[in-house]
Amino acid sequence: xxxxxxxxxxxxxxxxxxxxxxxxxxxxxxxxxxxxxxxxxxxxxxxxxxxxxxxxxxxxxxxxxxxxxxxxxxxxxxxxxxxxxxxxxxxxxxxxxxxxxxxxxxxxxxxxxxxxxxxxxxxxxxxxxxxxxxxxxxxxxxxxxxxxxxxxxxxxxxxxxxxxxxxxxxxxxxxxxxxxxxxxxxxxxxxxxxxxxxxxxxxxxxxxxxxxxxxxxxxxxxxxxx
Numbered sequence: 001x002x003x004x005x006x007x008x009x010x011x012x013x014x015x016x017x018x019x020x021x022x023x024x025x026x027x028x029x030x031x032x033x034x035x036x037x038x039x040x041x042x043x044x045x046x047x048x049x050x051x052x053x054x055x056x057x058x059x060x061x062x063x064x065x066x067x068x069x070x071x072x073x074x075x076x077x078x079x080x081x082x083x084x085x086x087x088x089x090x091x092x093x094x095x096x097x098x099x100x101x102x103x104x105x106x107x108x109x110x111x112x113x114x115x116x117x118x119x120x121x122x123x124x125x126x127x128x129x130x131x132x133x134x135x136x137x138x139x140x141x142x143x144x145x146x147x148x149x150x151x152x153x154x155x156x157x158x159x160x161x162x163x164x165x166x167x168x169x170x171x172x173x174x175x176x177x178x179x180x181x182x183x184x185x186x187x188x189x190x191x192x193x194x195x196x197x198x199x200x201x202x203x204x205x206x207x208x209x210x211x212x213x214x215x216x217x218x219x220x221x222x223x224x225x226x
Contacts, residue, residue, distance in 0.1 A: 004124075004152060004220040005180075005196040006117050008140035010106050022046055022070065022099050024079070032084045032091050033058075037076040038068075043208040044161045044186040046070045047104040050079055054094040058082040069103045101161060106190025114155040115213055117195065118146065149202075152195055152218040154211050158187040165203045170222040180224020183217060197226045 021042030027035040040046050051065035060066070061081040070077050084091050118124055128143035162184040169179040181198040183205070199221030205211055 004117065004144045004146055004150070004198075005128075005194075005226075006142050006144070006155060007194040007196060008108075009192050009194065010102055010104070010108065010190060021101075022048065024050075024095075024097065025076075031087065033082060035081050036079040036095070038070050038079055039074075039076045040070040040072045042072055042101070042161070043159050044072060044101055045103045045190070046099045047102055048079070048097060048099040050095055050097045052093060052095050054092055055082075056092040057085055057089045058091045058093055059085050067104070069105060070099075101184070102186070102192060103190045108191045109189040112156065112187075112189070114193075115153070117152050117155045118144070119151055119153065120214075124150075146220050148199060148219075148221055150220040151216055152183075152198070152220055154185060154193070154213055154215045154217050156185070156187055156193055157211055157213040157215075158185040158193070160184070160205050160207050160209045160211060160217075161186040161192065163203050163205075163207055165198060165201050167223045168200045170197070170224055170226045172226070174225055176223075177225040180226070181221060185211060185217075197221055197224050199223070 021040060023039040023041065025037055027037060038048060048070050049065050049067045061083065066080055068079060082093060124144040124146045126142055127145045165181045167179045167181050170176055180196050181200065181202065183195040183198060183203050185193045195218055199219040202219035202221055205217050211217055
């Protein structure tokens, strides 16, 4: 018997996905000042934090570091303006940023009732619950024991935000932690469901696709630290 892990969260790092959802660019002005803007090419909002390694002869019109939510869509979001403080001197800047998938201001709808992530009428043993001691300490994470290839159903509807299905590796120690295949679904209240340890090439939906509660979305596996 292998594992399916269901993790609920408000923010997810997307560094493992290889996706480049965020584009930051500048809009210069004639006086040497400029605006920094961002465009989110992904299917869900992103939380971005921007700061500077160098900021000479320029003043930002926001407090630094600056944290902002970038909605998904075709329109860019203004991050800040950088205004020249002395026109006799040349401006210089070098910024850095970090971002994560999700809206840091989101609040989970605690009244929502999730369904179990497997076929109705079947049952599977829970072998690790909230604050598990084996492979996760997530407050809202549950591991189910089930055979590899078991059908996985969406516990809640939403938009497919991120996937990984290229791993065939799994083991019982932390060295395999980054090898798990997963499916992340973003929900209307800004929260996420993450289905982990999925089968190689076992995800049945695409990034950006809208899925309904109870829809078949993946096949269970034994990838990662499982």
